[in-house]
Amino acid sequence: MVQDTVQTHLPHSAFGPPVKQQQARLFLIYNYYRVVISLMLFGLLFFAPFTTDSKFRWQDYYQVGVVIYLGVNSLTTLLLLIGFQPRHRHITLTILFDILMMHGLLLASTGITNGLANLVIVSVAAGNILTPSRMGTFYAALAAICSLGISAWAVLVLNETADDIVRAGSLGILYFAAAFALQGISRRMIRSEALASSRARSIQELQQINKQIIQRMRTGILVLDRSGQIRLANAAAEELLSGMPENSVAGEAHDQRLPQPLHQGLKAWLKNPAMRIEPFQASPTSPLLQANFTQLDQERGDHILVFIEDMSKVTQQAQQMKLASLGRLTAGIAHEIRNPLGAISHAAQLMEESPHLDENDTRMLDIIRRHSKRVNGIIENVLDLSRRRTANSELIDVVQWLREFRRDFVQTVDGDLPPSIELILGDTIPEARFDKSQIEQVMVNLCDNGLRYSKQQSGQNRIQLIAGATADGKRAYVDVRDYGPGIGAEHRHSVFEPFFTTDKSGTGLGLYLARELCEANQAHLSLVDDNQPGCRFRITFAPPGRMI
The missing domain is CATH 3.30.450.20 (PAS domain)
Incomplete structure (x- = not known):
């Protein structure tokens, strides 16, 4: 499909702009035609009827004209083939040259009755195709004037019959008929080509839009x-x-x-x-x-x-709808729950101060205190779901951030046994875009769980932090590995569900909240099965170029 439209009028500048691609191709084809015609005329010079024809008026001038016509046409075609970019004035000069040269050959040969007169029609037609404007009418008028002039000169000077003038008039009518017909056809073709180009651009724009939509x-x-x-x-x-x-x-x-x-x-x-x-x-x-x-x-x-x-x-959306309703409900009745819960906790504290408690009473108070703390934790976690803020992402150097997190986290861990946190970094780790405070909240949750379960299982308060890049090398990930008892195969698909826990003292919302915070940062939290002891949780970040 042609993308460019043909110039419909002559440029005002003497050095007009280069012609369009389609027009240049047509001009090259027309020059091929000119070379073929000039070669045929040149070849006919060597045949006896043309070398001995007594009717030629000026045979020597005719032969020189044919040679000049062949040379000019060959040179023009050669320039076009080596990359010369024609302008509108070159097309105009070429058509004028053809019309004048053909009439010169007619004048030097046998006059308007020569078959060369039919070639003038082709030149006029080509001029109206290449420049479909008032200039095309000028070509027809020039050709008609030249034909009538040659015929009139022959009648007045050479005493030729008036039939030549009639033939010249008929040719003039053909020139104008060809000019008007081809101008109309060319204008319709230009409009059709312009419409096709416009629609092609619209289709390309739609393709680009569709591509962007599909990509996003x-x-x-x-x-x-x-x-x-x-x-x-x-x-x-x-x-x-x-x-x-x-x-x-x-x-x-x-x-x-x-x-x-x-x-x-x-x-x-x-x-x-x-x-x-x-x-x-x-x-x-x-x-x-x-x-x-x-x-x-x-x-x-x-x-x-x-x-x-x-x-x-889909699962998260359903859970979010449930938890959003639960969050609104909890927000409305939180103070109603906390008032009696506070009274229970306060009463338990007062009872602990009594000097008359036996062992069974102490055990019962411990149960009251632990479960009161658990209920309060559930309320706090559910409230966090309803008031979670939007992620404020920034481009982070994962290696530097992880080192700073490890240093700060070690300083905040309570307990008699200091934590051992081994940091393992890959060779090339891309940057990641996320909200530091939210992802650090996820990391604190994972590290706290890992240290607790590692200590319960092995007596060692240690975990590993592992950073690397995904297989495509475009996304960073961070792993938290513990040395605890691990999670059974029957529970691996349930660990991120709300209120699911294997710890009797847990609320079952920690990992769910961690995954929610990761999703808010276009990251993905998963449990990796690497056939090693303990658990290995992985945060896979989105490509750094993606805006959140």
């Missing part, structure tokens, strides 16, 4: 062939599948393969398109995903479109 969608989109190779993928699909290189996004990715669970789901869907595959995890650190397949081309069925949804988002 939080739903992962893949285009696959039937063998499972990834042809196209958007940024969300890259993030959800965790491990595809970023440079394959929104482009061809012929060397990329599907994660094994998704590939198995594709095979099952190809056998039974009506079935819905089960949710899966692309990797141990990725969220639970749901894939939906559909044919991209219903007739051929060569490519398959895959929509990948983060199931944890």
Whole structure:
């Protein structure tokens, strides 16, 4: 499709702008035609009828004119082929040269009855195609005047018959008819070309808009062939599948393969398109995903479109709705609960001061105190859900931030046994964008839990902080590893659910709040199964270029 439109009028400047691409191609084709015609005329000079024709008026001038015409046309075509950019004035001069040269050859040969007169029609037509304006009418008028002038001169000077004037008039009519017809056709073509160019630009703009929309969608989109190779993928699909290189996004990715669970789901869907595959995890650190397949081309069925949804988002939304309602309810009745809870705690403290307590009474008071503290913690955590502030993200050097966090956290840990926090850093760790206060709150929660469970299991108050980069090298992650008893396989998918806990003294909201804070910073908190003792929680940050 041609993107440029043809100039519809002569430029006012003597040195007009270069002609458009389409017009330049037509001008080159016209010059090919001129070379062919001049070669034919030159070749005819060597045939006997032309070398001995007594009707030629000035045969020597005719032969010289043919040679000049061939030389000029060959030079012009050669310049165009080596990259010369013609201007509008070059086209005008070329058409004028052709009209005048043809009439000069007519004058030197046998007059207007010569077949060369028909070639003038071609020159006039070419001029009206290349410059469809009033200049095209001038070409027709010039050709008509030249033809009539040659005929009139022949009648007055050479005593030719008046038939030549009639033929010249007929040719003049043909010149003007060709000019007007081609101008109308050319103008319609220009308008059609301009409309096509406008629509092409609109389509390109829509394609760019669609590309931007697809790239910014939080739903992962893949285009696959039937063998499972990834042809196209958007940024969300890259993030959800965790491990595809970023440079394959929104482009061809012929060397990329599907994660094994998704590939198995594709095979099952190809056998039974009506079935819905089960949710899966692309990797141990990725969220639970749901894939939906559909044919991209219903007739051929060569490519398959895959929509990948983060199931944890749906689950979290449902939980957020429940907890938002619970938070509003708790906010409304918190003081009603805290008043009797405070009275219970105060009464327990007064009873502890009594000198007449026996062992059973002390044990009962301890139960009252512990459960009062637990109820108050539940209220505080639920209230935190309802008043969580928006993340104020900034670009963070993960290595420097982690070192500072480790130093500050060690200073805040209470207890007789000092914590041992081993820091393990990868070679190249990209920056990350997050709210330091919120992610530090997550880290404090994970580190407190890790130290507590490590001490319970091994008697050692130690954990590991591990930082590195994901497989694509574009995102940073931070791991918190403890040496506790670990989490059973039956509970691994429930650890982030609200109110789930294996600790009788816990509220069950710590890890849920930690994941919520990570999601608010476009990070992902997951439990990594690396077949090592204890637990290993990983925070995987979003690419640093993404704005939160």
